[in-house]
Amino acid sequence: MPSRPATLGPALALFALAAFAGPSLAAPAASDSGTQQLVADHGWTALAYSEKGGKVCYLVGTPEKSEPANLSRGRIDLYITHRPGEKALNVVHFDAGYPYKQGSSADLDVDGKKFSLFTDKESAWAADSATDKAVTEALAKGKHASLKGSSQRGTGTTDTYALVGFDKALAAIDKACGVKR
Secondary structure, eight states: OOOOHHHHHHHHHHHHHHHHHHGGSSSSEEEEEEEEEEEESSSSSEEEEETEEEEEEEEEEEEEEEESSOOOOOOOEEEEEEGGGEEEEEEEEESSSOOOOOEEEEEEEEEEEEEEEEEEEEEEEOHHHHHHHHHHHHHHHOSEEEEEEEETOOOOEEEEEEEEEEHHHHHHHHHHHTTHH
16 A cells, blocks of 8 residues: 555644635644644645644645536545655645545546546545656646546546646745745
8 A cells, every 4th residue: 555645644634624624724723833824825725834843835725616516525625735844745635525446546637637646545646756746747837637536336526626826826835835846
């Protein structure tokens, strides 16, 4: 099993807190060693906080369209995270709002550039740092992205993201965490 989810485990609870906070993200939320701060909001929300002496910066956005529309799902989000103290940059993470079919992959298309992401429970991840970087760069230059996956029950889903403002939110988290592009 890939180890990517384990490297972000402690932050997933904070991500979930931020995701469920919705528009109230402008108010700082508690973290391990301080407060979460809104860095920017360009349709994609950029946030930063300190954890175990290191800075964590991430952006989060929701799809403009999810299909099938009548399917009952939890939160559906895309995150890009920097943890410079751990040398983890551009970490790509999608929340599907349902458990993926075990052993399946999710297919990401960013303006015709295709990526295969591995799935683990309700999440889809890039397999390695090179893929993280390639996906993040494609998203920053793209106009639309779609993620296709299959639930444990075999239901196919497609989540479509408008990427307007993604590049600005990415630049904001880059600056907040001192990441050079």
